Amino acid sequence: MKFWLPLLVVLVFISGCGTYPLNSTATDKQNLSLDSFSVIKSSDIPYDDLNASKSYLVYYSDNDEDIKNFNKEYFKLTGEVAPKFEGVMVIAKQGQKNSGGYGIEVESVSESNTNTQINLILKSPGKNCLVTAALTNPFIIIYIPNNYKEIVFTKKHIQTNCQ
Numbered sequence: 792m793k794f795w796l797p798l799l800v801v802l803v804f805i806s807g808c809g810t811y812p813l814n815s816t817a818t819d820k821q822n823l824s825l826d827s828f829s830v831i832k833s834s835d836i837p838y839d840d841l842n843a844s845k846s847y848l849v850y851y852s853d854n855d856e857d858i859k860n861f862n863k864e865y866f867k868l869t870g871e872v873a874p875k876f877e878g879v880m881v882i883a884k885q886g887q888k889n890s891g892g893y894g895i896e897v898e899s900v901s902e903s904n905t906n907t908q909i910n911l912i913l914k915s916p917g918k919n920c921l922v923t924a925a926l927t928n929p930f931i932i933i934y935i936p937n938n939y940k941e942i943v944f945t946k947k948h949i950q951t952n953c954q
Contacts, residue, residue: 828900828935831880832869835893835929845886849942852877868930878936883911883944884928891923892916892951895931906941909933913948920953 850861861880865873868882883895898910911931916922 828897828933830897831874831932831934833895833931834868835888835891835927844884846882846884847942847944848882848884850880850882851939852879853939865932868932874934876934876936878934878938879907879942881909881933881935881942882930883909883933884930885913886928888927888929890916891925891927892920893927893929895929897931897933898947900933900935902938902940906943907935907938908943908945911944911946913946915948915950917950917953920951 848860848864850857850864852858861882862873864882865871865880885893885895892915894914896912896914898912900910901908
């Protein structure tokens with residue numbers, strides 16, 4: 792029993808907290824007036840930045856400083872080399888959380904003459920949810936190709952319903 796419990800904890804931790812590419816592309820033209828957007832990465836991996844705060848970071852490919860800063864932040868979050876892009880990359884972070892079960896999803900992306908609006912859903916675990924007991928820092932990285940407009944965020948909070 793002493794052997795199985797730590798092994799189970801490690802397996803749950805690894806499987807529930809890894810970084811994984813979603814590679815989902817929005818094509819619903821009712822919610823999206825852009826050609827497409829992609830979720831590059833989404834995760835709630837343990838992240839040892841104890842000062843991590845909620846933030847929305849926007850990086851434009853026509854700005855060398857933005858590209859440099861995106862490369863640093865992408866590597867810090869994923870441990871991988873950042874992809875090259877034409878347009879805008881957005882990183883939305885929920886900040887440090889005391890457990891797993893938190894996450895960020897894109898509800899919709901729309902464009903006006905002056906800006907691009909990203910509607911986010913910020914998820915948190917409900918009262919009866921079984922979650923990983925570890926500090927996490929949920930984030931999502933969104934790519935909007937060939938777009939250089941100002942990015943505007945809206946967000947709504949939902950709790951996961953666990954039985």
